[in-house]
Amino acid sequence: MLKLSSLLLLAAVTFMLPSISEAKEGCSGDCTSCHKLTVPEASDLLKKVGVVVKSVKPSPANGFFEILVEKEGKPGLLLMDYSKKHVVQGVMVKLPEFQSVASHQQELADAQKPPKVDVSKIPASNAVVMGNPKGSKKLFVFTDPDCPYCRQFHTELKKLEKIAPDVAIHVMLFPLPMHPAAFDKARVVVEKNSLELLDKAFEGKELPKPGKDSSKDAINEIIKFGNANGINGTPTLVLPDGSIMVGGRDAESLKKMLEGK
Incomplete structure (x- = not known):
């Protein structure tokens, strides 16, 4: 009889097989060569959310696009997976430092600066x-x-x-x-x-x-x-x-x- 740990390992490998089989041979490690998301496409995907898409960049973590959006004059970040079917709100944080590694770091900081007048x-x-x-x-x-x-x-x-x-x-x-x-x-x-x-x-x-x-x-x-x-x-x-x-x-x-x- 298989032990519980062996069954879990088998299940994990079975779950991963489709992803492994879909991986392209000779992958350069540059995910942007295969996965792309334009501002118009992101705008269309997010039109029901009521946000304005300002910019799209690859996320520091593979598997996600990082989208700089604006709603009611306030900036924010959304993470969309490569399937373009799931969105997470927030900033990617690097471990163990727990520091933000957002690709839009500077744009977000600029957008959050208090407005100024002459x-x-x-x-x-x-x-x-x-x-x-x-x-x-x-x-x-x-x-x-x-x-x-x-x-x-x-x-x-x-x-x-x-x-x-x-x-x-x-x-x-x-x-x-x-x-x-x-x-x-x-x-x-x-x-x-x-x-x-x-x-x-x-x-x-x-x-x-x-x-x-x-x-x-x-x-x-x-x-x-x-x-x-x-x-x-x-x-x-x-x-x-x-x-x-x-x-x-x-x-x-x-x-x-x-x-x-």
């Missing part, structure tokens, strides 16, 4: 400046006076101007469509260029009505810049190097970011 094109002349107007470090804050998160964050900005005397905080009033009353509040703050009115706006106090068409143009210019550069929520920060950060931070964290720590 700070020289920000309409800073329409800003209300907190902190040191002549500070060597400039922080741009796109904010809405009727946004509860902006209201909380404004208190952190007031702390920041005390602990970071070399920072010019450019408050870019960016009223959101969901807050219809915020537009006129933003206008009057810009008209008067008043930090006092800015504080009152965030405190929910009543403000005077705007009276100049120039303030309407100023706010619309900020909104136009924001929309053109992917800024669609508040608060949104633009750091001195142009990096965009969504959401507020505490004053100490902001100070460290601006100092490059």
Whole structure:
């Protein structure tokens, strides 16, 4: 009677036979000479997944194609086997180091970098400046006076101007469509260029009505810049190097970011 171990070995060999029989004689070891996948073909195979195929490369591990995809503006990697019937999401990891060996390593890293804007094109002349107007470090804050998160964050900005005397905080009033009353509040703050009115706006106090068409143009210019550069929520920060950060931070964290720590 065959032992259990012998039966398992026999079963394993039997399972492998079809693959061995299909292997081509004189294989060079270069799997790409026989197995290919184009971007259009991958796009067709993955059309039901709702992703955009950006690039296809051989995976570091034989038997797979590595596909760089994008969905809702976010990058990701898919692994497809040579039969083109199975897909795995994720990154191939090499043992024993447990380090990523993705063929798309650089492309993925570039795609995951925070977006940047050209700070020289920000309409800073329409800003209300907190902190040191002549500070060597400039922080741009796109904010809405009727946004509860902006209201909380404004208190952190007031702390920041005390602990970071070399920072010019450019408050870019960016009223959101969901807050219809915020537009006129933003206008009057810009008209008067008043930090006092800015504080009152965030405190929910009543403000005077705007009276100049120039303030309407100023706010619309900020909104136009924001929309053109992917800024669609508040608060949104633009750091001195142009990096965009969504959401507020505490004053100490902001100070460290601006100092490059």
